[in-house]
Each structure stands twice: as C-alpha cells, then as structure tokens.
Amino acid sequence: MKRSKLLSFLVILIISALLITGCSGAATEAPAAEVQAPADEQAPAAEAQGEPYKIGVFFSMTGPASSLGIPERDTANMVVEEVNAAGGIKGPDGQMHPLEIVMEDDQSDTDKGVLIVKKLIEEEKVPILVGGTSSGVSMAVIDTITEAKVPFISNAASGAIIQPVEERYWIFKTPQMNVPVSQVQGDWLKANGFTKVASFGVNNGFGADSMQAFKQVAADEGIEIVWEGTFEASDTDFSAQLTQIAGSGAQALVAHATPAEGAPLTVQFRDLGLEMPIIHNHGIGNQAFIDLAGEAAEGVLFPIGKLMVAEDLPTDDPQKDVLMQYIADYTEYTGGSTPSTFGGHAWDSMQMAIMALEAVGPDPAAIRDYLEGIQNFAGISGVFNLSPQDHNGIGKETLVLVQIKNGTWEYVPPEKYSEVP
Numbered sequence: 405m406k407r408s409k410l411l412s413f414l415v416i417l418i419i420s421a422l423l424i425t426g427c428s429g430a431a432t433e434a435p436a437a438e439v440q441a442p443a444d445e446q447a448p449a450a451e452a453q454g455e456p457y458k459i460g461v462f463f464s465m466t467g468p469a470s471s472l473g474i475p476e477r478d479t480a481n482m483v484v485e486e487v488n489a490a491g492g493i494k495g496p497d498g499q500m501h502p503l504e505i506v507m508e509d510d511q512s513d514t515d516k517g518v519l520i521v522k523k524l525i526e527e528e529k530v531p532i533l534v535g536g537t538s539s540g541v542s543m544a545v546i547d548t549i550t551e552a553k554v555p556f557i558s559n560a561a562s563g564a565i566i567q568p569v570e571e572r573y574w575i576f577k578t579p580q581m582n583v584p585v586s587q588v589q590g591d592w593l594k595a596n597g598f599t600k601v602a603s604f605g606v607n608n609g610f611g612a613d614s615m616q617a618f619k620q621v622a623a624d625e626g627i628e629i630v631w632e633g634t635f636e637a638s639d640t641d642f643s644a645q646l647t648q649i650a651g652s653g654a655q656a657l658v659a660h661a662t663p664a665e666g667a668p669l670t671v672q673f674r675d676l677g678l679e680m681p682i683i684h685n686h687g688i689g690n691q692a693f694i695d696l697a698g699e700a701a702e703g704v705l706f707p708i709g710k711l712m713v714a715e716d717l718p719t720d721d722p723q724k725d726v727l728m729q730y731i732a733d734y735t736e737y738t739g740g741s742t743p744s745t746f747g748g749h750a751w752d753s754m755q756m757a758i759m760a761l762e763a764v765g766p767d768p769a770a771i772r773d774y775l776e777g778i779q780n781f782a783g784i785s786g787v788f789n790l791s792p793q794d795h796n797g798i799g800k801e802t803l804v805l806v807q808i809k810n811g812t813w814e815y816v817p818p819e820k821y822s823e824v825p
Contacts, residue, residue: 454499457492457761459754460530461505462520463559464537467512468637468664471692473537475734475747476559480505480534482737483754493758495765503758506530512537514544521545525552531766534753536560537746538662539609542577550574555760555772557753559746561585561687562613566795576775576795578752578785579745580709582617584800585686588707589618589658590625592683592805595821598655602631604645604669605660605685614660614685630654637665642672649678656680662687667696674700681705681825686803690744694811703825704808705816709745709785712806713815722782730784748784755783 461480464473484503487493492500506528510517517536524530525548532555536542539562546565549556550573558565558577566572593601603618605611611634622629631652633645649657657680661669666688673682684706694701710717714727730751734743756775764770778797781788786802806813807824816824 452499453492454495454497454501456504457495457501457766458528458530459503459505459757459761460521460524460528460533460535461507462510462517462524462533462535462541463507463750464512464541465509467510469512469538469541469662471663471690472559472744472746473509473512475690475741475744476535476537476750477507478738478741479734479747479750480507480754482733483751483758485737486733487758493762495762497765501761503761510535510537510541512541514540517541517545518548521548525549525554530554531768532757532760532771533557534559534750534757536565539565539613543609546572546575554768555775557756557775559749559753560610562609563617564609564613569793569795572795574772576756576790578749578756578783578788578796580686580785580798580802581796582614582685583620584803585614585707586618586621587800588803588805589683589685590621590627591818592705592821593627593656594625595818596656596681599626600628600630600653600655602649602652602654602657603629603660604631604633604635604649604657606637606662606665607634608637610662610687611660614687618658618660635665635669639665640668642669643676646673646676646678650676654680657682659684660687661685663690663693663696667693667701670697670704671700686745690746691742692744694808701808702810705805705824707803707805708813709748709802710804711743711745711748711784712813713804716815722787723784726782727784745785752783752785752788756781756788 463476464470465477484505487503492502495501506524508520510520534557536558539560542558542560542565555574561579561582563581565577566575603615605615631649631654635642659666659682666684682704684704686706686708688706689708710723711727714731717724731743734747756778760771760774764774776790776792778788778790786798788797790797805816807816
C-alpha cells in the first residue's frame with residue numbers, strides 16, 4: 405500500500421513538472437505585438453507623401469559658357485540630393501513632396517535655349533524655371549516665359565534681364581548686376597589716380613551690358629574712356645586691338661569677358677608686354693580662367709562675390725556660415741572641385757525656388773509673388789531683399805575686389821586699393 409502511494413506521488417510530480425515547463429515555454433513565445441508601449445513612446449506615423457514638385461532647369465553645360473554652366477549643373481544636382489535625402493519638400497498641403505528637376509543643356513546657344521524653355525513649360529509643365537547661364541540665353545527666353553506666365557530665376561548678370569521691371573514681371577535673377585561691379589572697378593581706379601582707361605569687351609549680351617554699366621560709372625566718377633572696342637567670342641587674336649590700346653594713352657584696361665575668351669585675351673595682353681594693369685569684370689570669376697590663362701593670370705584684378713574669400717570674412721558676416729557650408733558641400737559632392745560663384749548663383753536660385761514651393765506649392769503665379777517678397781535671405785551671392793521694384797535684391801555691398809596671386813584669389817580690402825597691383 406505504501407509502495408502504491410509512493411508511485412502515485414511520483415507520477416503527480418512528473419506531470420506537474422511537465423505542465424510548468426509547458427506554461428513557461430508558452431510565455432516566452434508570446435507574440436511581441438501583444439505588448440503595447442505607452443502612447444507617448446510609440447513612433448509617430450510617417451508623413452503623407454505627395455506628388456513630386458518639379459523645377460525646370462537649363463544650363464550651358466557645353467559650348468563657350470560651359471565653365472560657368474558645369475558648376476551650376478553640379479550645384480543643382482547636389483541641392484536636389486540634399487532635399488530628397490531629408491525627405492523632400494513639405495508643401496502647404498502638409499505633405500512631403502520629392503523634388504524633381506528636369507535638366508537640359510542649352511549648349512550656350514540662344515535658339516536652343518528658347519526650344520528648351522518651350523519644352524519645359526509645354527511638355528513638362530514645370531511651375532518655375534531656373535537657369536540661363538549666359539546673358540544672351542537668358543535674354544532670348546524672356547518673351548517665351550512672359551507669354552507662358554511662368555516665373556524664371558536667371559543665373560546671368562545683365563541688368564536688362566530684369567529691367568525695366570514692369571516688362572520683366574515674371575523674371576528674377578541671382579548674380580550681381582554689372583553696375584555695382586563697375587562701381588567697385590571705379591573705386592579701384594580712383595584710388596590709384598587713373599583717369600584715362602580703355603574698355604574692351606566681348607560682343608554678346610553680357611559684354612554689352614558690362615561695357616554700358618562701366619560707361620555709366622565712368623561718367624559719374626570723371627573717368628575718361630579713351631579707347632573702346634569689342635571682339636567676338638570666337639576670336640583668338642586680339643593683337644591689333646591691344647596694340648591700339650597700348651598707344652591710346654590709357655592708364656589701365658577694363659576687360660569685359662568670361663573665361664573662354666577672357667583667358668586668351670589676357671595671355672596676349674601679357675605677351676605684347678603692355679605695362680598697364682588689367683582689371684576684369686566678375687565674368688572671369690572661376691578656376692577655369694586661371695587654368696586657361698596660366699601665368700598670365702598673375703596680378704589680374706576683378707570684383708567678385710564673397711565666396712572666393714569666404715575664409716577671410718569676419719565671423720559676424722551674415723553670409724559667412726552659408727558660404728563655408730557651400731564650399732564644404734560642393735567640394736565633397738564633386739570630389740574636390742573648386743567652388744565658383746557661378747555654382748553659387750545656381751544655389752541661390754534653387755533655394756529660392758524651393759522656398760517658394762514650400763510656401764505656396766506648384767502654382768506659377770503664387771510662386772512669382774512669393775519670390776518678389778523674399779527678404780533677408782542670406783545666399784551665396786549676397787543677402788537678398790527683393791521687391792516689386794527690384795527683382796535682384798543685392799548690390800555693391802555683396803562684392804569684394806580680389807587679385808590673382810600664385811594661382812588663387814587674394815582679397816584686397818578697400819584701404820589697400822592704392823597698393824595693387
């Protein structure tokens with residue numbers, strides 16, 4: 405009897421152990437979904453995704469203006485990648501919209517520029533356009549853009565692109581105009597006591613506007629233009645004109661060009677042994693000019709935006725932080741390419757377009773109105789304050805004088821103008 409009771413007791417122990425083990429296993433395998441986190445610790449729901457926001461982009465990636473258009477292209481692509489990596493643009497509808505650019509190469513050709521703009525507007529239905537590397541292309545597309553009533557932010561310098569503003573209702577631009585550039589040139593000429601100069605420029609929209617701006621400033625400052633002439637963008641021999649300049653009595657040469665033609669002009673200027681200083685327009689403000697002109701670039705002066713000398717700016721300069729960030733981002737994105745102010749013009753244009761899309765969405769008329777009201781936007785070209793009377797919003801205060809020394813740019817403060825070259 406005792407033996408029977410003992411066996412029964414052992415069986416009960418074994419069954420109890422199995423039941424405990426089974427229950428334990430069931431507890432460890434309970435699905436995680438059954439355990440709910442407190443409401444304040446749960447991950448927020450993803451923001452709704454909207455349709456892509458488009459920007460139509462056209463630059464001179466080939467042709468004579470390609471040294472300007474390539475950094476513009478690279479900058480625009482960089483900006484798009486940064487925006488989309490951050491989730492896109494949050495529009496006024498509260499949704500996140502991927503940013504999409506439709507990019508075309510106008511090949512530095514005015515006719516191609518017009519065809520591209522028509523395609524971007526009519527086929528791609530873009531609500532805003534950015535581009536127009538050269539003044540010639542930017543001017544050529546104005547009528548098409550105005551008729552279509554789509555806002556356009558130009559990356560070219562000519563004041564005629566946005567003036568008279570009554571006729572340029574849909575047109576804006578980010579580079580400094582040529583008048584303030586000429587004012588800096590005039591300051592340097594006065595500081596050195598130069599009263600007689602030669603003015604020599606490329607025969608296109610940029611050159612014509614730059615020469616006219618300098619003529620206006622020279623008249624205001626009592627500077628006599630004793631020789632004035634033009635050359636074609638395709639010219640390679642400037643010896644005849646330079647010989648005339650040498651005998652004109654000019655104390656300095658003011659040149660109006662971009663790297664493709666400005667570099668060979670400067671090389672021949674040096675080769676002919678002209679001893680007067682040469683001061684260029686901001687059109688030569690990138691590494692391509694130095695690369696093309698080589699040793700002849702040494703000593704060349706020109707006004708330019710602050711990007712070239714960002715590290716030399718005081719810490720309280722309102723542009724310094726954005727300039728230094730752009731330099732770092734562009735250098736990394738391109739694998740070491742030197743940033744240029746032309747890429748900076750594209751950065752400003754893209755940022756303005758993105759700001760408008762974020763504020764008002766893809767409505768061309770609302771975008772135009774938003775652009776016209778931009779205030780205190782610290783960009784690469786300056787601190788922008790646009791208005792119905794001014795579709796550029798920056799002036800002489802955004803410019804510095806630099807001199808090319810040892811293959812790079814060196815800031816020349818106003819108090820040292822009389823000491824250079």
